Amino acid sequence: MKIRFSLIILIFITTNIFAQSPAEADALFNDKKYEESGRLYATLLEKRPTDALYNYRYARCRYETDDYKSAIKHFLAGGNRYPLRDYYLAESYFQEYLFSEAIEYFNNYINSTTANQSFLPDVYDKLRRARIGARLINRVEDIEIIDSTVVDKKDFLKYYRLSRETGKFSVQTVNIAGKETIDLVTFITQRGDRKIFSDLSGDRTNLYTANKLLDGWSKPEYLSQNVNTVADENYPFLMLDGITLYFASNNENSIGGYDIFITRFNANTNDYLNPDNIGMPFNSIFNDYMYVIDETLGTGWFVTDRYQPDNKVIIYQFRNREEKQYVSADDISHLTRVARLKTYRKGTHKAKSPVDDLITAPEIATPHEILFTVNDTISYTSTSQFKSAQALKLWNEWYRLSEDLTQKEALLSSLREAFQISEDDTDKKDLTAEIMELEKQVLKYRLTLNEKIRDIRNEEIKYLQNLHRK
The missing domain is CATH 1.10.287 (Helix Hairpins)
Structure with missing residues (x-):
């Protein structure tokens, strides 16, 4: 009799807990407490693994906590009955660099009758970025990383250890209402006879150039219509050949915020060529900029805020090679990890520590x-x-x-x-x-x-x- 009574009590308690768990999970979910609600939905899914709502809600929790692989799995398991499923599924694929799948589900959302019209401008922009990603992922450069350092964003240029032959940089910051702090970067060539710099043009930045005169600098000139756009152009660097220019822009050919671009001066037209996105892994779905090649030391540098907290960036130093190598597309998992710099080949040559003085380039033979x-x-x-x-x-x-x-x-x-x-x-x-x-x-x-x-x-x-x- 006691055993029977205990069993009844146990069944009652278990049933009551299970009844309370969905309500508690829903309450936490609606309060945007995704970590806590995610744990409860995971427990619920152990009992009902095919439940569409539990799968969808759990997928949302994983999405909101940046676990995109798990989010994809459970968005698919939950079916397509929920209007925002395709949007969040596309976003999850995008974050995992599975751009073809992201394009498919962004299009599904755009073409659905339940699409939230206020979402559509953002969706169209992400569809554009996914299409760029689908093109860039086919040509991911296999680079050799020498070093990486996480620093405060405001101090990043202090950590570039460059030879004097590379040129000189300076940066000043300005604040514009409604925007984050903006860097205005100036690059002066190794000869000191020319500078390329970013400056404000309304509420955006463009690139300008000036030449050194006996009594100062010439009047700044707009760099090029082929380079400057209605977006922001910034972080210029001119190679020793005086022709090859790297810069960053958040224009329509960018997959993230800022992407790094390359252009070259065409003597035949007296203008710069249309810039090209230098691709992955230098560029990402975040902000990437200040690409510099030190030809004397055989190394390169760039900055990114990918996977970093606010106001932090990571500086990568890599080996500069004349002949580029590319990652095989046969292993998609490996390809996407290299593209995101989740994995890379480790180099050995390293410039001096950031606390050292600027590196002096090795002395070359004089004419004597x-x-x-x-x-x-x-x-x-x-x-x-x-x-x-x-x-x-x-x-x-x-x-x-x-x-x-x-x-x-x-x-x-x-x-x-x-x-x-x-x-x-x-x-x-x-x-x-x-x-x-x-x-x-x-x-x-x-x-x-x-x-x-x-x-x-x-x-x-x-x-x-x-x-x-x-």
């Missing part, structure tokens, strides 16, 4: 320090060793030409890279003409340099032979 073979028995290590004045003159000419050739070869490499990533037929046509012309110049320089070396050697040997006869 050489290694020149005259014949099988005589070699010079300094220009002071030349006996022939004519040979020395020819050497100085050779040295200047070789510096010019180095710059032209660097520019040629940049143009070839631009051709590979460009998707604009007009730009490709212009680049083809530039590349072909530059290839001719490079070949001519190499032939001239070989002839110069021969002439230098002949002049010096002739002088030494005459000196010996005397």
Whole structure:
């Protein structure tokens, strides 16, 4: 009798708890206490794993707490009876970099009769971003990360350890009503003769340029209609070739907030080419900017706020390689993790600690320090060793030409890279003409340099032979 009575009490208590749990879970859910309500819905799902409402509510809890994989699983399990299901499912796929699926469910939501009209502008923008993501995910660069550091956003430039040859940066911050604090970044070339900088144009930022004069800087000029848009352009960096420009923008070709873009100056049109998004993993669905390549040290830098708390950013330092490598698309899970920098190859070369002074670039040979073979028995290590004045003159000419050739070869490499990533037929046509012309110049320089070396050697040997006869 006691056993029977205890069993009845147990059944009553269990039934009562189960009856209270859905109501409590719903109350917590409506109060947006997603962690607490999620735990209760998980318990309810153990008893009723196919319940559509429990699956939907639990999926929402996982979505709101950034567990997008679990959210996807339970949104699908809950079916499509709930009007916002497709919207949140698309968002979850987007966060997981499964862009094709995100496009499918954003379109489903847009075409549904129950779509919330106030949501649609946001949905259309996210559909645009998902389409960009679907294109970029097919070409994720396999980069080698040397170091990463989480810092206060306001201090990020202090942590860039750059050689003096790269150029100089400065930043000032301004506040605009209704917007977050805005960085205005100035880049001055290594020669100090030109600067590219961001400045306010109404309530947005655009890029401008100025040249150094004897008594200061020239009047700022609008950089380019091809670069500046109705969105924000900021964080400029000009490569040593004086042609290749990196910057950040939140324009219509951005997948996140700020994305990093590349453009090059086209001498034929006296303007910059249409910029290209440099892709993943540099760019993400968050803000990514201040891309800098230190050609002297062979490293690169960029900043992102992905997966960071407010007012924090992470600075990545990576190895700069002339030939890029890309991640295979065969393993989607690995591909999306690399694209998000959830996994990456670890490099070994590292610049000095942020607390050190700025790195001084390794000293290069001056025009007086050489290694020149005259014949099988005589070699010079300094220009002071030349006996022939004519040979020395020819050497100085050779040295200047070789510096010019180095710059032209660097520019040629940049143009070839631009051709590979460009998707604009007009730009490709212009680049083809530039590349072909530059290839001719490079070949001519190499032939001239070989002839110069021969002439230098002949002049010096002739002088030494005459000196010996005397």
